Amino acid sequence: MHTEHDWISTPITADILRGALDLEHTAHGVLPHRLPAWARAQSTDGQLAMAEAQPSGVRLAFRTRATAVELDALPTKRVYVGAPPRPEGLYDLLVDGRPAGQASVSGGNTLTIDMTTGSAEHRPGPAGTLRFTELPDGAKDIEIWLPHNETTELVALRTDAPIEPVPDRGRKVWLHHGSSISHGSDAASPTTTWPALAASLGGVELINLGLAGSALLDPFTARTLRDTPADLISVKMGINVVNADLMRLRAFGPAVHGFLDTIREGHPTAPLLVVSPVLCPIHEDTPGPSAPDFSALGEGRLGFVAMGEPEETASGKLTLGVIRDELARIVKQRVAEDPNLYYLDGRDLYGEDDSAELPLPDQIHPDAATHRRMGERFAELAFTADGAFAGRGA
Structure with a gap:
């Protein structure tokens, strides 16, 4: 699978993730949350639980000379009974702050919601792989913005050159x-x-x-x-x-x-x-x-x-x-x-x-x-x- 590159795996930790307030370690990898665990414990509302685990504004951010990046992720895709299919969650790639690609991850869990009854059924599915290749040579800032409306467990990150956290740019x-x-x-x-x-x-x-x-x-x-x-x-x-x-x-x-x-x-x-x-x-x-x-x-x-x-x-x-x-x-x-x-x-x-x-x-x-x-x-x-x-x- 990885013959064309010498892949380096990097653990997904808070220092290369922005916009998340908490990282939950799951059986598959890490799940970014936008509310901390103590706050989540104070609500039993399923809507809030779904919303805060959808990573709007959450992005992987690192500096690297890599020309290829792979991300294994396990999405949870929503299906509304009787409604048209929802579009696949999109990942946006930025290189030095500029749009440089988009991709989706296939597979994943499915959450089927029946708005007439309020019921929801969760079906497990496999993780998928996102791949960005032919990136420009030289050191650059990479950001991969996660789908804003699709719960996303991050399983593994691979690059063909080492990565490091993005230096502080002094932005507010x-x-x-x-x-x-x-x-x-x-x-x-x-x-x-x-x-x-x-x-x-x-x-x-x-x-x-x-x-x-x-x-x-x-x-x-x-x-x-x-x-x-x-x-x-x-x-x-x-x-x-x-x-x-x-x-x-x-x-x-x-x-x-x-x-x-x-x-x-x-x-x-x-x-x-x-x-x-x-x-x-x-x-x-x-x-x-x-x-x-x-x-x-x-x-x-x-x-x-x-x-x-x-x-x-x-x-x-x-x-x-x-x-x-x-x-x-x-x-x-x-x-x-x-x-x-x-x-x-x-x-x-x-x-x-x-x-x-x-x-x-x-x-x-x-x-x-x-x-x-x-x-x-x-x-x-x-x-x-x-x-x-x-x-x-x-």
Whole structure:
């Protein structure tokens, strides 16, 4: 199998992995996690467990003269009953920061999810091998970004020359937390999620704690943000609280204050940007919960509908409009004591005009073109002029 190269195997350890907060040793290799073990132990939610183990923003990073790289990996691929097949998870190769290839790993485990019953069936499968060859000669920085939406156990790394960790380039670390949109749902590839694009444009190192369906103001997530070293921090909150119909207005405001208080315990003066939800027409004025659109499933596509009633806001149920007003109010109240706190209306990233041009295909998640637009907009609004992160990049 490896006759054409003299392969060197290198253990996969934290010093050549970026964007993961924990590495779990499994029977097959190592599984990157985006929440630490103590935080995972405080939740029994299967959605969160799946989301945090999908390695959005996680990448192997090393310096080498190698011209060939092989990675054995064991993916877990999702199948939704009645919906069209999901695309294969993509690995993005960067050489000295520039796109240099893409590949997928075949085989792997299968998780079959029935959205009509909420059941899930896990079937084990074999690991596969990813191969990048004919890389340029000479010393270079290599990054292999793991599929943002596919749980990935890393089994073995081989190169035809020794590798070493990438030297510190002095780039700032941007720590971001958000929902499935920040996680990268329906982006084209791991380097083209909107946070990855914004980080590239801003010249910063990304730690992406976008957790699909799980940006729920959980205290353990706030403590994780508090304890993670970072120079720039953003939290995008609101849509999942509505999706899950998790709390009423009375609970939401104090929970936001507590979330921000906890982050500030570990990062007292770092720029902290609060981002409200992007436009989502089904929930602008209609509370949650969100539910699968079974008529769409009957037509072989995924979609979502809002199950609440607009008049329920009178009893404290949350809509995106209510949440934006509350977040803006909270930031305005706190900024007198916290001059490094900022607010960004999510509709500046994706608003009415964008919705007319690039509607959300399943009523909640943006497509690949919208991710690109949002990444470019965030970079412009946060990293330039008088933005929250301006002048704070590389």
